[in-house]
Structure formats: C-alpha cells, structure tokens
Amino acid sequence: MYQPQALSALGSFLGQRLSTSKSDLDLHGQSESYFSLSPPDAVAYPQNTGEVQKIMRICAEHDMPVIGWGMGTSLEGHALPVNGGLVVDFRLMDKVLEIRAADMDVAVQPGVTREALNEELRATGLFFSVDPGANASLGGMAATGASGTTTVRYGTMRDNVLGLQVVLADGRVIRTGGRARKSAAGYDLTGLMVGSEGTLGLITELTLRLHGLPEAVSAGVCAFTRNEDAVNTVLDTIQMGIPVARIEFVDTATAAAFNAYAGTNLPACPHLMVEFHGSPDSVAQDAARFGEVAADHDGLGFQWSTKEEDRRALWAMRHNAYYAILASRPGARAMVTDVCVPISRLARAVTETQADLAQASIPGPILGHVGDGNFHSVLLIDPTRPEELSEARRLSHRMVKRALDLGGTATGEHGVGMGKLEYMEREHGEGWDVMTTLKQALDPQGILNPGKLIRPV
Amino acid sequence: MYQPQALSALGSFLGQRLSTSKSDLDLHGQSESYFSLSPPDAVAYPQNTGEVQKIMRICAEHDMPVIGWGMGTSLEGHALPVNGGLVVDFRLMDKVLEIRAADMDVAVQPGVTREALNEELRATGLFFSVDPGANASLGGMAATGASGTTTVRYGTMRDNVLGLQVVLADGRVIRTGGRARKSAAGYDLTGLMVGSEGTLGLITELTLRLHGLPEAVSAGVCAFTRNEDAVNTVLDTIQMGIPVARIEFVDTATAAAFNAYAGTNLPACPHLMVEFHGSPDSVAQDAARFGEVAADHDGLGFQWSTKEEDRRALWAMRHNAYYAILASRPGARAMVTDVCVPISRLARAVTETQADLAQASIPGPILGHVGDGNFHSVLLIDPTRPEELSEARRLSHRMVKRALDLGGTATGEHGVGMGKLEYMEREHGEGWDVMTTLKQALDPQGILNPGKLIRPV
Incomplete structure (x- = not known):
C-alpha cells in the first residue's frame, strides 16, 4: 500500500534511524497496560524538528498514520499504532536546550525525561514539579496532560507548560504560548495541544515553568x-x-x-x-x-x-x-482506573469502590492523589483468563459511572487513549463532537494517532 | 437586509427585552477606550440559556453578527459591533447559582460581576481571586482571559475557570470542563473558550474556582x-x-x-x-x-x-x-498599552519605555502587575487632536515591538480585540492561521463577534 514508497522516502534521510526490525516494531506495539500487541510498520528516530517536519510531510503524502512515542509509560494505550503506520520515537531529541533561572523557565526537547530534567536543574535551586510517578518523557507528559503527586500544590502539565513547538499534520511548524508568564493574545493553543494525545500535532520543543526548591x-x-x-x-x-x-x-x-x-x-x-x-x-x-x-x-x-x-x-x-502492586500477583497485567471527583464526594466514591472490590473476583488495590479528588484502583488480571479482563472492565465501568454521577471525570490524569473512549460521549455530550470538529479542522486526513481520544471513524 | 425579519423573530419571544432605542444602541456602540462609536442594530437582554440559544439560531439563519456584552469595561474594543448586528447584553443573567463551599467552587451566570460574587461569598470564608480592577462581569472576564493584581499568586481566568456552558454559533449548547479539580478527558475546551473574546461562542454559565480567605x-x-x-x-x-x-x-x-x-x-x-x-x-x-x-x-x-x-x-x-490618570488630563481619552515580558527583561522594558515617554508629546503614566512582568502605559489623548492618537499609536507600537523582541507578548491581559490585531501575525506566525482555522471550524458563517482576534476577512 503506502509503505514501500513512504518508507523509501523516509529512509532516504533517516538512514539507520528508520527501523523495521521485528524487535523495534514489537517494542513500539506494546504498552504498560492490558492492551494487545499492535506493532507499527516502522519506527523513526528523528534528531531535530526539521526531520519531524519532513517525516510528517511524507506521511501526509502517503496517508500514513503518525504516532508519537516518548517512554511508552502511558496507561490507556495512547501510543499504540492500532492502524499501523509510523511511530516517531523522540529518544534522540533529549536535550535540555536552555535553563533560564532568572525567569524560572526552561526549554527542552520532548525526549527529555522528568528525572533527567531535574538532574540537570540540580545546581540551580529550581525544580520541575509535575511528577506522575513513572519517569516519563516531558513530550509525552504534555501530550497526555499528566499530573501526579505534587499537583495539589503546583498544578498539572496544563499549568506548567508555558509554550510549545508543534509540527502539525500538514507539516507546518508553529510555536504556541511563549516565555511571558501570562498572555491574552488569542486562543490558548498551548492549552489545546496539552492533553491532545498526539492527535493534533507532534510536540518538538517545550518551554516549562520551574519552581524554586523549598527551603x-x-x-x-x-x-x-x-x-x-x-x-x-x-x-x-x-x-x-x-x-x-x-x-x-x-x-x-x-x-x-x-x-x-x-x-x-x-x-x-x-x-x-x-x-x-x-x-x-x-x-x-x-x-x-x-x-x-x-x-x-x-x-x-x-x-x-x-x-x-x-x-x-x-x-x-x-x-x-x-x-509493587503488579508484583503482588506474579504474571498479572494491570488495568489502572483513574477517576477524579469533587473532593466533597471523595469519601463516598472511595467507600463505594471498596465495597465493589470486596465483592470482586480479582484484586484491585486503591491509591490516589486524593488532594485533587483523584484515585486509582490497580485491577490485576491474569492475561490467560479472559473472564478476568471482563471483570476488570465491569469494575472500571462502575467506578467511572459513579464518578460521572458525582460530578467528576472519567480520567483525572491518565487520559483517554483507547481505554476511556467509551465514556467521552457521556462526559462531554456534544462537546465531544466539538473535539471531533477541531480534530478534523487540524488533521483532515486523520493521520495523527488514529483511534485515540476522538470518536472512531 | 437581514434586520427586519431577524428582529421580528427575536422580538417575538424577547418582547421588551429586545431594544432598538437610540440610547441603547449608542450605549452598546461605545467602549471605555479610544475606539469610535459603532452602534449595533439591536440589543437583546436574554434571561436564560434557552433564550440565548434561540437568539443564536435566529442570528445564524439571518447571517446577523452576535456580540456578547458584559459590563463594557474591556479596553481593546472587544465588544464593539463593528459590522452591526445584535449585542447580547447579559445583565439579566446575573444570578449566583450555587456556592459549593466544601469543593471551593461556585456556579454563576455570566452577568454576575466580580464584586457582586465576592459580596455573596462574604459569609463563606472563600473568595474569587481574579481582580482586573474594573468591576467587570465574570462572563466578560472569562471571554477576555482577564487577570490583574492577584494573578502573581492566584492565577488568571484561565487558571480559575473550571467549566463553562457555551452556546455555539450553530445554537448547540455544550458544557466544557467540570467540577473535578483536574481532568485528562480530551481537549481542553474550557481553555479554548477562555480568552476567545466571544468569537467561538457565548458563555451562559461558569464554574469558578474559589480560594480560602487568608487568615x-x-x-x-x-x-x-x-x-x-x-x-x-x-x-x-x-x-x-x-x-x-x-x-x-x-x-x-x-x-x-x-x-x-x-x-x-x-x-x-x-x-x-x-x-x-x-x-x-x-x-x-x-x-x-x-x-x-x-x-x-x-x-x-x-x-x-x-x-x-x-x-x-x-x-x-x-x-x-x-x-485617576484619566482625570489628570480633563477631557482626555486613553489608549492603555498592555505588554508582558519575561521578568528578567522587565527592568529593560520599563526603562526604555520611560525614555520613549520622556520624548513623547502626550502623557503616559506607567503602572503594572510587575510580578508577572506585565505593565501598562495609560496614554492620554485629546480626542479633538488626531495627531495625538497617532502619537499614542507610535508609542504603543514601540512598546509592543520591544516586548516581542524581549520574548514577551503584545497583551498580557487586555486581549486582542481590535487594538492588538496588527501584532498577532508577528507574535504567532502560522499559529495565527491555526486560530483562524479553529474559528472557521466552529463558526463557519463568521457571525460571532466579527472583526476581533482573527485575521479580518
């Protein structure tokens, strides 16, 4: 189909940095969660924004899906190439570009991990606050709209991304936001891109807010x-x-x-x-x-x-x-639920969830960033027993339904990916159609991370 | 053209709450700033979301511009009906709908002013933090992406709007965001609407974050x-x-x-x-x-x-x-500049602006929310002397150009409206085209606040 010509065009400038080896395809066809293996047709390792732009133009020309990849730590199958296509792995774009201590901001490439950034910041008295647990890439964290343990004080990625460089589906490169602490100059494109899960563009640079290390x-x-x-x-x-x-x-x-x-x-x-x-x-x-x-x-x-x-x-x-929870049931895979409710409803949400779990046929330890009203159950599934996946789905479904009934959300921080697609209509009503409209406006071919966040076509 | 049929359809359910009196048209054809009078064809005073939806459908049918109006305190001509059409004045939608003290949030209609809200909150130990100075309406503040004196600690409107109800150009009513403190469930439509200056929809309800009154x-x-x-x-x-x-x-x-x-x-x-x-x-x-x-x-x-x-x-x-500054030059009108720069560049930006003003033919006292790097010069113009408006434009232009050169923005908090249109291309490059694409996707007829924020067609 598209692959031979597309891959040849990509290989002409990526050389060894375009891979079709089985190990590479398998590595980029899996996730940390319960989804099935779904390998891409190829994996690209660009070194700079210009290469990402070329990649995007070639894929657009050949209608080839393009899926961004950071550290592969997302939990809702965000980066799985379910329609095949090209995974763009940002591991070679891992430079901290400029630390501006006086302005308490930093410019980074998307492949920098949050731990690597904090390591580089060590001498400055500053730190990057968003901490989802996993040592995720910052590009992936922005794409997912990650948050985590420190959000109750320092906010989510939405609060800590000041600006982005993004390669759009048609190959245009835009800069959103900037280095001023606030701006009222038009639509908040940064906010639109953060949490868009690779469906609106590929992030090739980030300007992040830093905080002073506490005394x-x-x-x-x-x-x-x-x-x-x-x-x-x-x-x-x-x-x-x-x-x-x-x-x-x-x-x-x-x-x-x-x-x-x-x-x-x-x-x-x-x-x-x-x-x-x-x-x-x-x-x-x-x-x-x-x-x-x-x-x-x-x-x-x-x-x-x-x-x-x-x-x-x-x-x-x-x-x-x-x-630790995974290790408590050897050989298990996990479905991690991720609801968030108004804090006044948290006790009820947790208590009723516990009651559900007490009756369940699989274990599901609970933990959460409760200052935000956000909690998880790590449902442990024996992958050889399909009835356990069904049971996990049933429990997750009850949690989500309860959270929505209590005025909450189907996902506090893990994102939609594929795992929460079925709740988008219920949570957003016609707002989900509006998201689809925005997606179609910016990616009319639908090449950017198909099958995620938006209603499947 | 469209007016007779459109006005007749609007009048059929608005009755006395549709006005075409000269005083009403003139009132809604002016701004607090230096722009010329530009009256609408009519003014509507809806009482609820259902009426706003009917208004929007009728205006869409007749290709009639629709311009939202709060308290008329914006400074860049945001609410001026430059192509005529219908001004929707939200003064009758001024109810505080529900204070949820345990969750530190509140639901309000768009016509509630920030002072009225804080008055209603008095007994709760909570307050709404965003304070742009003027006693603006909360709908207007969300549409403009307002901020002000307390932003350095509590954030801008973007940080304090949890959710919105919005009537879209085609009459659909959507709810964005919600009451959970965070959500990763899809594109941040709340963030897209905040600061969109009435060009993507009319805000008919807001859920706002509250803060505890300090001890x-x-x-x-x-x-x-x-x-x-x-x-x-x-x-x-x-x-x-x-x-x-x-x-x-x-x-x-x-x-x-x-x-x-x-x-x-x-x-x-x-x-x-x-x-x-x-x-x-x-x-x-x-x-x-x-x-x-x-x-x-x-x-x-x-x-x-x-x-x-x-x-x-x-x-x-x-x-x-x-x-106070207006009163310092009796009869003067003001052009208020509004740049924001990275804080490390603030001293340079202020010093060079002062040097400009020392050479200028009009006065321009400087003040600002300097913790954010945001400052203003209130340029005082004798409205009978066109050369003074030219001088103000020259000074403002130099301030904006300097701010952009220093990595800042053309507007920290006042918004684009008409006054900052000319800088959007310079500040955003192709990002401005992306904004236009989003606008066209959600308002293909271009009836929502034409002439503002987006490249004029």
Missing part, C-alpha cells in the same frame, strides 16, 4: 483504621487551607504490597502520605496541624521528618506502587 | 528614587520566593495622579504596592523580608500594616488608577 520540606505517613477516616482527614486538611505539597492515600492492600516489594513494615491498614514545602518553621507548623487533623479522625499517630533520606524512602515507596 | 493579610507601599530600583526589587522578591499576593508598580506620574484624584500624599517618585496572605506570623515575616529587599535597592522606607482599613485605602487607590 525546607517535611514529610510523613499516618495510618488509619478506616478508609473514611483517611479520606475525611484529606477533606479537612484541604478546607483548612493547610498547604500540602503532596497528600497520597493508599489502602490496606497497597500497604501490604509495599511491605512485600520494598521490605517496609507498614501496619495492615490504610495510610496517608503527606509532604509540606516552606520554611523550617512553616513545614513544622504544617505537619503539626496536619497531625492534629489526623488525630481528630482517629489517625494512628502521624510520623514525620524533615530529613531527606526519610523523605526519599517514603516517596520511592510511593513511586514504585504500580510495580 | 491574615499584610499590605504596604514603598517609594523608590529610581524606576530601576523598584523593578529590581520585584525581580529579587520573586526570585527569593517571597510569596507576594500582589506586587504593583506605579511611576511618578501615576503617584501624582493618585494624589490629585484621591487626596493622598504620596511622594513624587515611583512606588511598589505589595500584599501578603497567610498566617499572622507569615505575613509579618514576608513583609519584613520584602522590606529588606527594598532597602537593598535604596527603597525609601517600606510602610506596611495588617489593618483592613489601611489595606482597603491602598487598593481602592490602585483600583481607581485608570480613572
């Missing part, structure tokens, strides 16, 4: 007898304006998975893990106030520290939650 | 001998991470205008006005640290207070700046 940090963990007590502690903490930088919930099953995976010794009950950023005085006061709130909800003693090693151990444990 | 507030003012000292104080304050809730610059001419208008007794020199929000201890510490930074830059003594009456007097003075 002091305190962090700690508190066990609770009942889930409701933990969740109500979160509600009161937010409403009292105690400035948490992170506030994470893990249920009993997750705590057990941590103990097995990381050799920790958490009691068999739900926990909150919290962090405060500020001055030495303020982080001590914040921790003390939080401790009082937790005690009011029968918290079983809040242990906190300002030592970096304690904090690192705490968050390393939290960051490995996905892998 | 304590400190505010004060500091005079400086030189502009550069004031601006460098801002730079150091931001970079040291002192959490200002407002940090406003006024130059010597603005201080003199305050004295004449409000009977104050500010020394004839530039000033910074600042505010801190937090606990009683933290706002005292923040003020003390700011005082030290100001002293390092030869500040002439930082006077601050935690008393509400002192603070109210300070910000009333600042909020009346536009009117």
